[in-house]
Amino acid sequence: MKRSVEVTVEVRYAETDQMGIVHHANYLIWYELARTRWCLESGMSYPEIEALGYFMMISQAQQKYRLAARYGDRVNVSCRLDWVTRRALEFGYEVRRDEQLLSTGLTRHLWVRRKDGKPCAIPPQLVDLYLEWADLDGFRGPDPRPE
Amino acid sequence: MKRSVEVTVEVRYAETDQMGIVHHANYLIWYELARTRWCLESGMSYPEIEALGYFMMISQAQQKYRLAARYGDRVNVSCRLDWVTRRALEFGYEVRRDEQLLSTGLTRHLWVRRKDGKPCAIPPQLVDLYLEWADLDGFRGPDPRPE
Amino acid sequence: MKRSVEVTVEVRYAETDQMGIVHHANYLIWYELARTRWCLESGMSYPEIEALGYFMMISQAQQKYRLAARYGDRVNVSCRLDWVTRRALEFGYEVRRDEQLLSTGLTRHLWVRRKDGKPCAIPPQLVDLYLEWADLDGFRGPDPRPE
Amino acid sequence: MKRSVEVTVEVRYAETDQMGIVHHANYLIWYELARTRWCLESGMSYPEIEALGYFMMISQAQQKYRLAARYGDRVNVSCRLDWVTRRALEFGYEVRRDEQLLSTGLTRHLWVRRKDGKPCAIPPQLVDLYLEWADLDGFRGPDPRPE
Numbered sequence: 001m002k003r004s005v006e007v008t009v010e011v012r013y014a015e016t017d018q019m020g021i022v023h024h025a026n027y028l029i030w031y032e033l034a035r036t037r038w039c040l041e042s043g044m045s046y047p048e049i050e051a052l053g054y055f056m057m058i059s060q061a062q063q064k065y066r067l068a069a070r071y072g073d074r075v076n077v078s079c080r081l082d083w084v085t086r087r088a089l090e091f092g093y094e095v096r097r098d099e100q101l102l103s104t105g106l107t108r109h110l111w112v113r114r115k116d117g118k119p120c121a122i123p124p125q126l127v128d129l130y131l132e133w134a135d136l137d138g139f140r141g142p143d144p145r146p147e
Numbered sequence: 148m149k150r151s152v153e154v155t156v157e158v159r160y161a162e163t164d165q166m167g168i169v170h171h172a173n174y175l176i177w178y179e180l181a182r183t184r185w186c187l188e189s190g191m192s193y194p195e196i197e198a199l200g201y202f203m204m205i206s207q208a209q210q211k212y213r214l215a216a217r218y219g220d221r222v223n224v225s226c227r228l229d230w231v232t233r234r235a236l237e238f239g240y241e242v243r244r245d246e247q248l249l250s251t252g253l254t255r256h257l258w259v260r261r262k263d264g265k266p267c268a269i270p271p272q273l274v275d276l277y278l279e280w281a282d283l284d285g286f287r288g289p290d291p292r293p294e
Numbered sequence: 295m296k297r298s299v300e301v302t303v304e305v306r307y308a309e310t311d312q313m314g315i316v317h318h319a320n321y322l323i324w325y326e327l328a329r330t331r332w333c334l335e336s337g338m339s340y341p342e343i344e345a346l347g348y349f350m351m352i353s354q355a356q357q358k359y360r361l362a363a364r365y366g367d368r369v370n371v372s373c374r375l376d377w378v379t380r381r382a383l384e385f386g387y388e389v390r391r392d393e394q395l396l397s398t399g400l401t402r403h404l405w406v407r408r409k410d411g412k413p414c415a416i417p418p419q420l421v422d423l424y425l426e427w428a429d430l431d432g433f434r435g436p437d438p439r440p441e
Numbered sequence: 442m443k444r445s446v447e448v449t450v451e452v453r454y455a456e457t458d459q460m461g462i463v464h465h466a467n468y469l470i471w472y473e474l475a476r477t478r479w480c481l482e483s484g485m486s487y488p489e490i491e492a493l494g495y496f497m498m499i500s501q502a503q504q505k506y507r508l509a510a511r512y513g514d515r516v517n518v519s520c521r522l523d524w525v526t527r528r529a530l531e532f533g534y535e536v537r538r539d540e541q542l543l544s545t546g547l548t549r550h551l552w553v554r555r556k557d558g559k560p561c562a563i564p565p566q567l568v569d570l571y572l573e574w575a576d577l578d579g580f581r582g583p584d585p586r587p588e
Contacts, residue, residue: 013330013340014323014466016459018512023455024205025175029308032172036307046307047366058171062209071459072341160477160487161317161470165310165365172308176455183454193454194513218312219488318499319473322466352465356503 003133004080005038011073021068027103028061031093034079035107038091042081043129050114054123057112059088063105073097081134085141086121087111089130150280151227152185158220168215174250175208178240181226182254185238189228190276197261201270204259206235210252220244228281232288233268234258236277297427298374299332305367315362321397322355325387328373329401332385336375337423344408348417351406353382357399367391375428379435380415381405383424444574445521446479452514462509468544469502472534475520476548479532483522484570491555495564498553500529504546514538522575526582527562528552530571 009030017023039046049056069075075097082090088110095103113120122130131137156177164170186193196203216222222244229237235257242250260267269277278284303324311317333340343350363369369391376384382404389397407414416424425431450471458464480487490497510516516538523531529551536544554561563571572578 010327010330012323013326013458014464017454018457018459018461019202019204020459024208025172025179025455028172028175029306032307033304036304045366055166057166058212060209060211061171062207064207065205072339157474157477159470160311160473161319163312164307165312165314167312170308176453179454180451183451192513219486313496313498318502319466319469322469326466349460351460352506354503354505355465356501358501359499 003135004078005034005041006076006078007034007037009033009075009077011069011071011075013071016071019068021070024063024065027063027065027095027105028107030075030077030095031061031079031091031105031107034077034093035091038079038081038133042133044126049123049126052123052125053114054120055112055114056089056109058107059110060108061105063103065103067097067100067102069095069097069102075102081130082106083140083142084122084130084134084136085139087119088141089122090142150282151225152181152188153223153225154181154184156180156222156224158216158218158222160218163218166215168217171210171212174210174212174242174252175254177222177224177242178208178226178238178252178254181224181240182238185226185228185280189280191273196270196273199270199272200261201267202259202261202264203236203256205254206257207255208252210250212250214244214247214249216242216244216249222249228277229253230287230289231269231277231281231283232286234266235288236269237289297429298372299328299335300370300372301328301331303327303369303371305363305365305369307365310365313362315364318357318359321357321359321389321399322401324369324371324389325355325373325385325399325401328371328387329385332373332375332427336427338420343417343420346417346419347408348414349406349408350383350403352401353404354402355399357397359397361391361394361396363389363391363396369396375424376400377434377436378416378424378428378430379433381413382435383416384436444576445519446475446482447517447519448475448478450474450516450518452510452512452516454512457512460509462511465504465506468504468506468536468546469548471516471518471536472502472520472532472546472548475518475534476532479520479522479574483574485567490564490567493564493566494555495561496553496555496558497530497550499548500551501549502546504544506544508538508541508543510536510538510543516543522571523547524581524583525563525571525575525577526580528560529582530563531583 015022015026078094082092090108093105111120162169162173225241229239237255240252258267309316309320372388374386376386384402387399405414456463456467519535521533523533531549534546552561
């Protein structure tokens with residue numbers, strides 16, 4: 001089973017818009033906060049990854065918005081590693097307020113070298129950590145599933 | 148052919164992150180700026196739509212990030228109406244710097260009544276405008292296409 | 295002595311800019327998060343204040359930036375009520391990383407009625423709470439101090 | 442007379458908050474957009490300044506909020522160089538919608554070397570440009586004025 005990590009976010013007034021709810025762009029920022037926590041708990045923090053000379057560059061993102069978050073809410077944002085290959089990886093996210101599912105999403109990333117911005121393979125230090133966290137015994141791409 | 152509308156955006160310093168490029172959440176905000184222009188040019192501005200008592204609530208979004216935008220860039224963001232049904236609609240977006248395609252994306256929306264937040268049908272004032280702009284002779288959902 | 299309230303903020307990647315530090319506009323958002331907590335702890339949350347029919351509209355803000363916050367930091371943001379008059383009030387803020395003072399700031403606010411946006415007096419429900427929290431025995435404006 | 446530079450900003454939906462107006466933190470971002478234009482027109486763009494090895498690090502900011510900007514507005518943001526010394530400088534800003542003054546503000550900055558973050562003197566290439574734009578015949582600090 002994929003191990004997921006969770007952060008709690010207190011909605012900020014600045015995150016609302018004149019519709020009276022959280023503006024949809026903020027969910028990507030919440031996902032990122034959960035992904036930061038995921039990295040930390042997986043065994044190497046994202047600042048450490050950058051210090052090693054790598055960026056986990058985003059290549060795709062998808063969000064579904066089911067119910068709105070509002071100022072005054074505390075929401076839980078979970079992040080799990082869905083799959084990992086030698087050059088790419090995908091995280092999945094869920095945003096909940098108590099038992100209600102507000103949003104689901106995913107982000108795909110490519111490894112890039114900091115010094116020149118060129119694509120590269122997963123940092124060798126992360127291979128075992130990430131396979132373990134994704135509960136995989138080898139690199140594997142996305143399921144051939146309908147999206 | 149779907150008619151598209153375009154806005155020019157000057158990258159803001161605050162939109163960059165420590166990777167030295169525009170943070171990916173800002174593309175949703177640029178898409179929204181292009182969608183605002185689309186509404187204006189389609190014949191009814193989004194402030195007018197809200198004044199009529201409706202919200203065009205976002206239900207899904209997808210972004211692909213191909214090349215990074217940077218501080219100092221001016222980018223063009225286009226928006227077109229991809230399809231429209233009685234209760235939903237989808238816009239498509241392209242972000243370019245000169246001839247280079249930086250990002251493509253889409254957003255899906257549902258009509259909602261301002262007074263109570265309930266889903267509703269497209270405002271009657273918009274039916275003909277939107278069908279014309281989507282170059283459709285009747286409501287039609289998304290193509291059964293692989294995504 | 296003025297009683298101050300504190301929140302802990304984990305720096306978000308999206309809050310950094312290409313200088314490699316937190317962009318200065320985010321401090322206002324952190325101050326607001328601390329002010330939200332202050333309201334909650336003072337006895338009436340800001341959502342409750344809005345539900346009563348009032349806005350605490352900002353009229354001025356000042357920030358001093360001493361040291362930069364960075365991605366990976368956890369910072370503490372404190373908020374205290376500096377003074378309160380019948381129509382206005384001022385909060386003061388400090389942002390610290392461990393013992394280091396990163397930023398100080400203040401915001402001034404006017405009471406406004408939600409229904410028509412007109413200035414008004416402090417909600418009667420808040421008078422005693424705010425005087426107690428500011429440790430004042432009556433309304434008092436800012437000290438005649440050099441700024 | 443100090444020469445000022447102006448940009449036009451179309452209010453973004455994401456810049457509003459649930460008060461129905463532009464959130465106050467965005468004014469700093471608009472000031473920055475006008476400052477970017479000021480640099481460009483003064484003779485050396487801010488990306489060129491960074492490429493030379495310098496940052497114009499913010500040390501203080503002040504904003505006064507008089508009237509609210511709203512979604513649908515186009516506002517003009519002006520920037521002028523108020524004073525410049527060997528190590529610091531201050532810009533002043535005005536935000537207007539047609540003839541109405543919405544906000545005034547200022548930002549103070551220190552020169553910093555990119556390579557090590559240490560304070561430094563104004564880049565020699567900018568001395569004459571900035572003195573001319575500030576209409577000064579020599580470096581001069583802030584007026585001894587009441588604030």
